[in-house]
Amino acid sequence: MIGFDFDYYKPNSIEEAQKAYKDLKSQGKVAIYYSGGTEIISKARVNQIHFDAIIDIKGIPECSIYGFKEDKLIIGAATTLTQISDSAFFPLLSQSCRNTADHTARDKITIGGNICGKIIYKEPLLPLLLSDGEAVISDGEGVKSVPLTQIFDKELQLEEGEFLIQITINKEYIFLPYINIKKTKQGKVDYPLVTVASIKKDNKIRIAFSGLCSYPFRLYEIEDNQNNINNEIKIEFNNIMDFLPSPIMEDILGTAEYRKFVTRNTLDEALEKLGGVLC
């Protein structure tokens, strides 16, 4: 039961959404954009967040597109994780989505909500980072497209009033060799202890992590630190550890040492599948 009151708006277009936000702002009201809403409801119920109004983007057609257009896969922010995991458009993304939460939750959780929310795991983001995805954003005046790698740093760096409309991926990434492995403390339905997602492009292995540190990231540094010997790509585990953007997480899911142990095993398995080797 959410203990405070707020108003509900459901615009039918990007312009209506932008106008609604501006109008609410001018009335001194705090408005947030709402997609699946699972995180918003959970946090509002325990008073971790407060707002005066929500703007539901699920009625905006551009937010609900999911399919190919020319050489791009367009993923609307309001696409549910079940819609993605049940489709065959982008197998790596389907797997990442399938690993998140549980099935019934995935019928409501949207990819936009998952990426823009405060929960730190965002497993569906990893394939999008690895595939040089573009974020299509409403920025109050109109619409702009920004590479995800530019706009994602710990969180999606949106300015006030902006909201995510879509992510687009170039079709070529979809057919690349990939692997996605999730490890948990115990049992399948849980936040990740560590999730490793990886693709091979132009004979280079790209790796992204969730759960290892306090935010998800693609480890760009390792992409320039690979040796290809006898058609096998060698990657040093210690290099990976050195390049981590922040200390390894230590929490109720596991200690940092244990996470390091699990990460090593997982990378071992992942690289082997992609024709690499961890040393």
Add this chain to the structure above:
Amino acid sequence: MLEIKGKSIIDININGTIKSVMVRPADTLLHVIRNQLGLTGAKNGCENGDCDGCTVLVDDWPVKSCLMLAVEAIGHKIVTIEGLKNEPIQNAFVEKFAIQCGYCTPGMIMNCHGLIKNFPNATGKIIEEWLESNLCRCTGYHEIREAIKSVINR
């Protein structure tokens, strides 16, 4: 643009009938169906989206009603356990002794019913993927597995 400001009367399509209910925009669908409509089959198991005790079907897909606002139901078709009468899955649960305290049962049956509707030939893997959403403390899941298998393999 749909705007709902403050306590308002909205129409929800529930179990095949349009019902008018007075809701706050902040009210969850679970709260409204239990307290306004007297449909207490959906349960307040955890109110956090972890147990699936509150599961209803929204346009034939299972959704945790504790993680959905009542206002989001406008324009959609909601089915609760009270809307199922003599479905094969209900009979299977009774036949296979898949019920003990009954608290998880409405959510379990709604999820199974959604599964059967969308994947009438579901493989074991799909059954596991769907049903791992529902927590049961009493049965250890064996009879529930037998019940859903008996309907899917029919």
Add this chain to the structure above:
Amino acid sequence: MCVYTNHPYVTSFRGFGHLEYTIAIERTMDKLAHALGIDPIELRLKNAIIPGDTTPTQVELTRSNIGNLPECIGRLKDVMNWEEGQRIDIGNNKVRAKGIACFWKTSSTPPDAASGAVITFSPDGCANLSIGAVELGQGSKTTLAQILAEKLRLDISRINVSIDVNTQDNLEHWKTVASSTTYMVGNAVIAAAEDVIEQIKAISSIVLRCEAKDIEIADGKAFLKNNPKKYIDITEVIHGYRYPNGNSIGGQIIGRGSFIMRHLSGMDKETGKGTPGPLWTIGAQGIEVEFDTKEYTYEVVKANSAIDAGKIINPMAAKGVTMGGMAMGLSIASSEAFIYNDMGVILNPNLRTYKSIRFGEEPEYLVEFIETPEGDGPYGARGLGEHGLVGIPGALLNSLSIAAQADLNRLPLTPETIWRTKTGETI
């Protein structure tokens, strides 16, 4: 002195302390077996408690008040295919291992714990049973209806059991706990049924012009044993019998039954001698795991129980609560635990972070019942509600200790704790 805190209060987990001490005993048995070079099942058979032995509080065990442990162990050994070996390397860093634990539990109650039952009849001959036991899914009301149906020789479809329990005027049952409902309320129901039978026979014998002992009651009829064609329908008796000329005898048949625990006593402060409960349900349980020696993760493949709870009145309900107990045992052994920080604050206060077992994580269950009759139980039934859980955590610890070749003694058995124990990594 009492101090108010915000910590969760401590109370019983299914089995009321039994899973905890069973872990200590069963890990010790395995460690002794290892030190002595004896097979763990052999060691348990050698030391199995049997009629003629006494309990820790010096109660003498007889064929009537305890189940047959050696037979439970023997059955477990067979179904687990123990002969193939306890630890089998199946390649690819995977090992299959088996661990067992024996358990027992009495239904410990206050010495004067009691239950009551009242039977009345509807005009159509259906029996209405009023009791104080609460139905929470364990199937008590069904089991008690079965007992009544058996005693009255009436089809179970003609038995109604009151569902709600009104604490103001319902018959009291001590408490719906301690796996004691079937035993206590079942005995009260049988007593009430015998009262009903006596009253029906008394009236029927007048109408049929014979002695009460000449009459049999079955299928809603009171008839002459030697000539079943001479009968009256019980519907003619249960609300009073009316002669053709209008004269009426008898009245409403009201069956009253009660049961109170017999021969229980508190424990002597000096000697510890006393009788805490009327019966001991006993069993042997086993777990088979598949353990990954590289990742320290595991899957519980099979969970087996061979339990002697006396006569099993409702096999599906008995199997159901036993499997439920086994799942609960696996859940607490493998992942449930409150996690506190050093200020005593709970860090996992919801079902997102307090993990219990889910669909797909359950093992293949095998539940067998050995039915040594309980001398004073209804139709020979002993207690069985909590028991499915009791030996499981110990069996899991034993099987994983064998799998990982490490000394595992603490719950929950997460891969990290197994890794730390095995590799000696300390926090």
